[in-house]
Amino acid sequence: MAMGYAPGRLIPLLTVRMAQASNPRGTTAMWMRDRLDGLFTDEDFAGWYPADGRRRLSPARLALVSVLQYAENLTDRQAAKAVRCRLDWKYCLGLELDDPGFDHSVLSEFRARMAEGDRADRLLSRHGGPSCGGEAGQAGRPTAHRIHPRTRRSPQAQPR
Secondary structure (H helix, E strand, O other): OOOOOOOOOOOOHHHHHHHHHHOOOOOHHHHHHHHHOOOOOHHHHOOOOOOOOOOOOOHHHHHHHHHHHHHOOOOHHHHHHHHHHOHHHHHHHOOOOOOOOOOOHHHHHHHHHHHOOOHHHHHHHHOOOHHHOOOOOHHHOOOOOOOOOOOOOOHHHOOO
16 A cells, blocks of 8 residues: 555546446445545644654555444454455545555554554544534544444434
8 A cells, every 4th residue: 555645636547447337336435535535644643653764554544444444344354455355445545456455464553553642532633523522624624423332323323
């Protein structure tokens, strides 16, 4: 998976054609790309990695993989395989069809970085998430919504 994810970056044409041909009604992953492009950018993760280190993987793409992984209730191995094999995930991530993906262990390393300190809260607050009380994200960015971890429903939808 190549470095340097930026919102608005074009999806490779062949990836678009193949994903749309095989999923004419779209999928959740394709919907995410079409409507939430720019939810995360590599700049959101500045300071998470050493300045002199070689990053091969885009942290913004890893964040999107983590969201898709959660949405589809996949293991790390299954999510890494989806990046390699599924056209709709390649579409969402803006990858070439022949992109080799990454090893599944990268996802647990990414989650470990996110768990350090208050990084996850700061990341969500940048996007106008519920923790900062905003309805719309900053600079027109989409809002991240909180999902109850056990029921996978929003807190408003919980039975009383």
